[in-house]
Amino acid sequence: MSSTKTAPQTIQGGCLCEGIRYQVNFAPDFDFSKGCSTCQCVQCRKNAGAVIAHLRRIEPENITFTAQKTLKKYYATPGIARGFCSECGSWVYWHPEEDNYLALAIGTVDKEDLLKYGSLLAESNVHFYCAEEILGITDNLPGEKWKYDNEGEGAELIKDNTQFFQVLCSQMSDLMCLLIFLADLALFALILNIDLFKGHFQVLLQVIFNIKAVFLLVLGRPWFHFLHFWLRLFFFLHLATVRVLMVIDRARQLEVHIALVFTFPVSIVGL
Known part of the structure; x- marks a missing residue:
């Protein structure tokens, strides 16, 4: 199945053992060109078990957990919950509890939805913690590249000469x-x-x-x-x-x- 640019109304996903299942509902005017980012910080790498984490920002009220018996939260940083499955270890989301958004781990979206809508769901043009990028592997991402975070003191946008x-x-x-x-x-x-x-x-x-x-x-x-x-x-x-x-x-x-x-x-x- 090839990816399409048709915007989805709903997508489903969950962890590897299916102890966690969710459904995300998108508004008709949802802007898929914004809200997707990657992160290369140590915490996200170790949490995801990958050199780069792919996250899609959504509103908490737009996600419904149809199963969450194995859902646990881990706080690598105070006030920021990392939702994961206590059975299979899948990392499902990243949630700063003081802010009204939740960053969904794109890799947990079901195969059918990911293959069909992946070009919209995972199209990221903002990248965080690029100071820790791996040369030749994660250093060629298109879009805004931030040295660390894009908010607060020390936020610095990297000029991409490439x-x-x-x-x-x-x-x-x-x-x-x-x-x-x-x-x-x-x-x-x-x-x-x-x-x-x-x-x-x-x-x-x-x-x-x-x-x-x-x-x-x-x-x-x-x-x-x-x-x-x-x-x-x-x-x-x-x-x-x-x-x-x-x-x-x-x-x-x-x-x-x-x-x-x-x-x-x-x-x-x-x-």
Whole structure:
């Protein structure tokens, strides 16, 4: 089942042993583009047993626990409850009790709902405790990256130079593709004006195409492939047209020669 951008009205989930089961109801105007975040602090990592925790903020009144006989709370930080299953150990939510919200652990959502609505439920653009990110593993997350928390004293937003260089490289790649396309036009104009049928020009053209094909695989620009396809199509159509015209011209020359062969004896007899 593929993920969809259709907003869910309800989702269900629970812990591994199903001692905890819940249902979340979303309002029709619920904004799924906000409220999802990741955390890389030591507490969340140890609690989740993963290098990164994925959490979706919801209102406490929107979640209903249909089963909670094994639900326990742990306070790694005073005033912040971490709801977990005392039987299987699944971490279900993170809840600052002085605030009116609950951060649901996305991984506890049922498989069917997660596969269907995962792109909305887990689309996070805010990331906490990025000072503890793991290079090459959790350091390439898109969006706002906070050194620790985004509230209170010491809140610091990290400037992500990686995204800047990615955009710069993308723009440079587009520029390179455009320059190659213009070079193609100049090359075709040169070849068409000189001689299309000399073998060394065709070999040169094929070598250029092969080198460029490897280059384009690295750049991966669909719009350039589109332009390049039509340029090559034009070139080979022109080549075919010229060949047809040459055949027609030779046929006409042959027709003249045949006519001369038949008319020459008649001319002699007439004399």
